Structure formats: structure tokens, C-alpha cells
Amino acid sequence: MLTSIEPPLLNPPQRDIVDMGMLHTGFNCVLQLPTGAGKTWLSEVAIEHALGEGFRAVYLTPLRAQAQELLERWQTRFPGVTVGAFTGDTKDAKNPVSFEESRVMVMTPERLDACTRNWRSHWNWIPQVSLLVVDEFHLLGEPNRGPRLEGAILRMRRLNPFLQVLALSATLGNRSELANWLEGIHYQNDWRPVPLTWSIRRFGKAADKPGICLDAVSACLKQGGQSLVFVVSRRRAEQLSQMLVQSGIAAGHHHAGLEKAQRQAMEQGFRKGELKVLVSTGTLEMGLNLPARQVVLYDLQRFDGWDFTSLSTNTVWQRAGRAGRRGLDPVGEAVLLAPAWDRQAERYMQGNFEPIQSGLNDAKALTEQVLAEVGSGLCRTREQLVRCLAGSLGAHQKRLPQLGPLIETMVQSGMLTEVATEEGGKVRLKATRLGRIAVRQMLAPDTVLRLATHLTREDAQSLTFLDLLLLAALTDDCEPKIPADFEELDELSAWISREPSTLLQGTQEEVLQRLGARGKSLLTALKTALVARAWTREGDADKVGEDFDCYPFEVRRLSESLERVLSAAVAILSTPPGDESDEPTPVSDEPDLLSKTKSLLGMVTHGLDEEAITLTFIQGLGGTLAKRLKEAGIPDIEELAATEPCQIARVKGISLKRARQWSGEAEGLLKERSAFSLRERDRAKPQVVSDWPKELDPYRLRRSLDLKVATQGAGWQVTGGLEPHTVCTPSQGTLTCDCLDFAKGHPCKHLMAVRRHLKDPALLKLIRTLDQYTRDGGLDLFQLWFDRGRP
């Protein structure tokens, strides 16, 4: 039974919206309200209305954590109503319910996208939805997730013409335009439950920032407040929180690399007041209700995967919006740390939000949506696609690329095909087998094409596990990508040199050409593939994380995303139904590429090596039990056949009856294949240049070549960089520099410039070697690091 929501003391925007009846007019609504102004309550009113009319409601949130929070909240809020959370996070779903059972569905945009692509399977609930709440509506403008959200809204509105969209955000620069796109109405109010004050703290050099932050945070804490500090990177979050702890402050850190339980513990600690300061990356800027009196924006830049760019006003306000706890703080305080020379920081305070722009201007994103439309059977001709996409935000903003050439490219690349129909020779578009794989696996068309190109080459049978992982890691759908640090290039080189690979054979140029990637993006893919390979060997995310200087959570997420990409690879290699040959498969010791890829899929999914995965060749023996058997000293199918059933049955979850059956089956299978059939013996390993001396940094050495050195008193003045620096010799033969890099303990580029100036023979030799790197064969990770071309 639905109980009416008790109206709280309505705040001004809530009063306006309720009085105007905006939620019940049936119009699509775009509501722009600051964080904490009660958007969730308004959603609940709209949801209750939909439920009361006998319909269902869908609530979209980009954050899995918030979906779980809302699930728990609404199970109480709407008693007797089945609430389901659909985020893809099935492994730890506490309350799994089906779509059909759920009256209120909390989803990520990606899940709704998947539902609309497979709309026939979801036709038992889609027509019964009357309300779609899109929280964090500004996500539409994000290059990666935005197009999928836009595609999902576009399809959902056509699948269900009765749908009312309620779009919520704190930061929209073009609210009216977005409402026009939705043919709806909009409302905006700046009212905040706690007023917000802004201040900018200036720093001369980066080394001053921790101190400034400490001062700001300490002042807030003295007045009984708590502080949220946003930083640019995970590492910085950890370092800064450690620095604060060392200064006697109860601080913690929060970022996407942490395990879910760790993140929850941090959130809980902060809510309870046990942690006074939480240093976070962007993970806390949206969704979670975690206010603090003070928000410090420690970094006003973000790394876009290649370079540092200024934070958008939208992002700054999303973060600053967390400042001020209702009923506890008289004001919220937003503190921005900006360089002394930066006069742009003030603009953030004016709150001129950037317009949200459709990501469908990107041909790749539009290609994916075109394929989704055709693959799902919603559009069958070019004209239909034109009409359908005319309803997109991209078209509304006149940002869509030309559809004709895009479809041509898709037809030429084999994602779509055009067939003439019998009636009047009309040309219909159809998704090819590759196209359908992309739609089904929710992968970018480019991912499937890239895989297909490599997997169908004549020499594809020689691809190794690392090669397959590298191909997967090079796709846009592999995430997270695990970047390599300069300091670990030697180590990475060593790892690669030990791994059999066909793709990495040949000269640097040949490798780059073969892979269609270069520079840091290739380095990142290499490290990501190595991490995945280590996961298949170790099956222990903590250990892999430790070995590769990444987070265990990242290792697990990587395994999930590679599972999808490798599933597509298996589908590409599998014989299409109807094409089966009557020819018997030739018997070979070497597994074919399909078997190998299937095995790798299992290895990546369960964290099993190439021997342990052979255990899963037995029917009914899955990855979890294979892992247990391995841990119990039965590492492969050969050992399983040789082990007494009573011993096998000691493993948890295996009965004696099953053990006997499996032991017999293992014996039978061994007649056909060895437990070591997947081992990669006698395979060539790539040549990797890795003889650079550790004590000198070639990156800084190369940069030092651009500097000019002039004698200045007892030392030298080095110019040509951002600022002039002075190098001197305070003690015998030891050079020192006044730059920050040197202060951190690195042999800085200024120092190297002086050594070159002094014609240091060891350094001159290295400079010559540096040039040779570009000429000699073998994969050179350093050269990849230096490659300045954008990926």
C-alpha cells in the first residue's frame, strides 16, 4: 500500500513547483536547483503520483552508490511497492528483483540504454512507465556517458509516448534550450538551504598549496565544521589526507580506486563526524548526500587523459554545492585554491554555467547510436534514421555530423548492410553480424571492428594471450585504463620481454602501424594488458594492484570490462549459425584461436591461469570451483584426473558423487587434450629496449636539450623553461638547483643542462643513446613516452 508522502516544510523552490503543479501537468520538466534544495523530495512526489495512477517510474542516476542509497530509502518510503536497482552491479545486489516486478526502477543511464536497445525483451514494463526522472541531467554533455544517455532518452520517448521526463540538475547553462528539446517547461531557483560564501586563496608555487589548504581546513574545524577537499588525482587525495593526518587532523580519502567497502567506510566516518576532513577526487561531486560546512577545491584543473585543463564552472559548482549542512551550518564555505597569476578563478564565482552540448557531434558516438537504432529494429532506412535523429538534442543544437557519409562508412566497414526489399526495390538497412555483436554487447562499433580486423587476419591463429588482451585494452570500451608512470617503464619493458607476443614483434614502427596506436595511449594499453594478464595468473586483485601500482578495485573493474570485450571477440570468432561445416575439425595440439579466446574469457572472468581454466572444460565445473580446486592443490585437469575423488570431495561445495564424476570426465578429456595445451611455449618474445640507466631520467634529459646555460658568478643561470633557475655547486662537485623538481629529490632538467654545458662525457654519451632509441629496432617504451602526438 502506498502511503502519502508527508509534506515537509516546503522550501521556496519546492513551494513554487508544487503550487504551479509542474510535476502533475504532464509536461516534461527541467528543474535547475542547487545541491541540497530538495530535488529528491520533488522526485518522490512525482514518483508517488505515477504510482498512484497505476504506472511505474524510472529514476536514472549515474552513480551506482546513489542507486543503492535510493533503493534503501524508497523501500521504506514507498511501503508495499517493489523497488529495484539496476546498475550492472549484480554481484553485490542485496535485493535482486526483475524489471517486470519493479514498480520503481533505479537505474544507471547505461542500463536504460541496454533496455531500450533490447526493447522487445522489456515490452512487459516499458509501456507501463509514466515517469522518467533523469538526475544529474548535465551528464548529457559528458563525452563518454552523455551520448548513451541521450540515445536512451531518445528511444524511451519513442517507445513510450506517454512518458513524462523530469530532468534535474544544479548546473545547466542552457536550461531553456534543453526544455525546448524535450518540448517541456523549465524552472530555476538559486535558493539554497544554507547560503554559500566564496573565497579564493592564492598560491605562488605549487609547494605552497598543502599549507594553504591546511590553514583553510583548520579554521573551519576550529568553528566545529567539517571539510571536503576536492583534488585532481587519486594519488593526491591519498597524499594530502596523509599530510593532514600528520598535522593532527582526522582525515580520510575517497576515490574510485578504493573498494566499495572502503569508500562506504570513509563516507560513514565523515557522516558520523569521526573524520573531519575527506579528501576526494570527483567521486563525491555528484549524487551522494555528504554535505560539509566547507568545500575546498584544491585543484582547479583536471587531467583529460592527455593534458591538464581548467575545471568547468559546472564542475566547480557541483563540488562547491556540497558546502553547508542544513540546520548545522549558518553558511557554507567554498574555498578555491588558485595560482597568484590566474585571474580567471573569479569567473567561477559568478556561476555562469556552461551550456550542455550533445555528445552526438562526435562521429563515433553517433555511429554507435545509428547502429543501436538499426540493430534494435527501430529504424530500417536512411530516411527513418534522419527522422528519428531529428528528435535528438544533437539535431536540436544542429551539432549532428552528416548522416549520409556516416552511414556510407558504416556500410563500407561492415557494420551495416543495405538490402533491396522485394516490394518496389526499397533499400533497407540491416545490422551485420558484427553490428549485432556491438549492439548486444553494448560496445562501440569501433571496438568490434578493431577486434574483427585483427582476429580475422591470416596470421591471427598465432595471437597470444597478451596479444588478445592488448587488442581489448586498446579499445574505447576497456575501462579503467591503467596508465604507466615514467618510473616504471623499465619494469614494464622487463614484463613485456617475458611475455610471448606476435603483435609486438618487429621494429617500433611496424608495431605501431600494426596496432594503430602510439605514444602514451599505447603505453597505457600495454600496462593495462599486463595487469589483466597478471590477474589471470594471480587471481588476487590485491597482489596485482601492489605489483602494478594500481588499485585492486581497478583490477576487478578491468576484469569486468574485458569480459564484455572478449565476449565480443568470441562472438566474432564463432561460426555464424547455418555456416557450420561438415568437415571434421583437424586434430591439433595447439588450440585454435576461438578455443583460446574462450579460455581467456574464462581466465579473465575468474582470475584463473591457462592451466586452471582447463578444469572448467568439465561440464558443471565453473570458475569459482576451479579456483577452489586450484587453491586446494589441484591446479589443472590432469591433476584432477590423478586425484582420488575422496580428496577432491574435501573441497567446499563438491560432493563425493560429483568428485567421482568429474574425475572420470577429466580422464576422458585428457585423451583429447593436455592440461598444458593452452601454455604458450616456443613463442617469440618481443625485443624491448630497456637498457637506460636508472639514475638518469631520459624524459628530463630530452627537455634539458632545449635549455640555455649562462655562467652567473659561481654558478649558472638556466633559461628557456617557464622561469629562469640557478644551478650552483655548494659542495664538492655536487650540483644543486633552486627549482621545485630538484627540491623533490629529482635530478632536474636544469642540472642536466649544466652538465651538458660542462661537457660531462657520461651525459653526452647518453644524449647520443637517446637519439639512437628512435633508430634501433624493438619496442621502445621510452620513445612511446616521448611521443608527443595526441592519441
Added chain:
Amino acid sequence: MSHPTTTPSALETAHGAIPFPAYIPVTTFGARYPLDDLIRPYLPRLAPALMVSYHYAKQMKVRPELPLLIDSGGFASLFKGAKIRKQGGVGILKIPREDGGEDILTPSDVLAFQEANADVAFTLDFPIPPSMDAREAKQRLELTVLNAQWALENRRSRTLKLYACIQGLNFDGYVLCAKELVKAGFDGFAIGGLVPRVSDRKEIYRIVEAIRTIAEDRPIHVFGLGKPDLTDQLFSLGVQSVDSSSYVKLAADGRSWKQPEITLQDATPMERLQLALSNLAFAGKRNLPLSACLSLAGGN
């Protein structure tokens, strides 16, 4: 308007009331018309009830959450090779199948199915097109009346509303049929066979007015006429309900009643769905949510 003011304002059924006047959409089950499967989940928002023909109703797997009207399927008597026979005092229908066999439709089969599934049932009738020869027309009329009387005598369900079907070769035939049936205690009357006469609206109105008078205060349903201006007139003449599949046929051709000047060439399944819902809302004078109004009007 000469119809009595005592006609009911709604028909109470086991699955809810059908408020009058009612524009009742026709739907089908099975694989023949896939567009109907897309439309059907939305019908509770736009329609007071659903009309399904006996043939398609037998393929129904999940009963819609709406009052269900099931007609007799007697329309098949106009199919090529179909034969009407009098047997055991009632009219039965033999319909040839493609495989050489034949299906037989009897008042007993129809009523049994209707009692199990319908809220409103229509007796097994045999439509009489205006061009039909008088001898066959007379037989059809006679058997239509006999079947109606048989159904009334043999109905068991207390909740099922039973409508007697009225057919006729011409005005006099309709009047004769109606006078025969009005004596019995049917819950309402359904006028069939008017679709082939649609080009002569005056004749249709004359027949309806006459039957309205004969039927006294009982509800009248008209089969198969769904064009909005025509149904408006029928309602004003005292008809309580009509059923039609025109809304979906028009949509399948990419056309809409709201914007008759536009034809959408090669419409997508969802465009057809939207056109059908828009047509139905227009004909049924239903208010759509504003978001739906705009998207249906825009056709995007």
C-alpha cells in the same frame, strides 16, 4: 435527437464500467498484426474497453486489464467458400481452411468462449451486404435471430452482458430484425453490416434512428464504424458505443486524423504506434498527457 433520455450512462462489467458514449478500439492477438502488440499495452490509457473478434480472442494469452468485448466471428461468413447451415435450430458457419479442412463455428462454441473470457458478448450473426440476393439474405436474417435467441436462453454467466446482433438487407430488414429481438431480455443490441453502406450515411442514420426507437432504453452498439465525424453523429443519434480498427489501419498507412493532409511514408514501427495512439485519442476524445500530446503531434 429522438433517442430516449433513459439510456444508461455506462455499462457495468466485471472488469469495470464502460462509460458511454464509448469509442472502443479493436485489437488482435497472434502474429498477424504485430502493430497491435505494440499498441495494446497503451490502450488502458486511451480506451474504456477493448473489442476482439472470436478468432483472434482464441489466441489471447494474457487478458488485457480492460473490459473485453468479444464478437462472434460471424464476419467470416463473407469469406470465399464459407457456408451457413441451419442445424439443430440454430445457424452454424463452415469456413474452409487452406489445408483443405474446415472450421465450424456454432453459437454454442462462441457463447462458451465468451462466457469464459468476455465482459460483453455478441451473438453469432451473419452480415448481409446490400448486394446480397434476397433468398440468402432472408436465411441469414432468420439464423441471426435464432442464434441470438438461443444464446439468451443458454447463457449461464450472470455477469456477462449479452448483446443481440441486428442485421438486415435494407432498412425494413433491420427494423424487422430489431423488432424480433427487442421482445427478449438482451442487455443491449449491436447493429452489424453497416460498413458496406458507409457511402450512404443518410441510410445508416435512418437505420440507427429506427433501431434506437425500437430498442427503448437499452444500449446500442455499432460494429466497425470508426471515422470520428461519423461516430460523433452516431452518438448524437443515441448510439452508446462503436468499435473500429480504423485508427490502426490509418496509422499503418502513415496517416493521422489529426493532420489528414500529411502522410508519413515508410513509417517506423514506433511512428505507427504513435500515429495509432494519436488517432485513437482523437476519435475517443481523450485527453493525453501534455508530453504525449506534443510528441504524438510532432510525430518524432
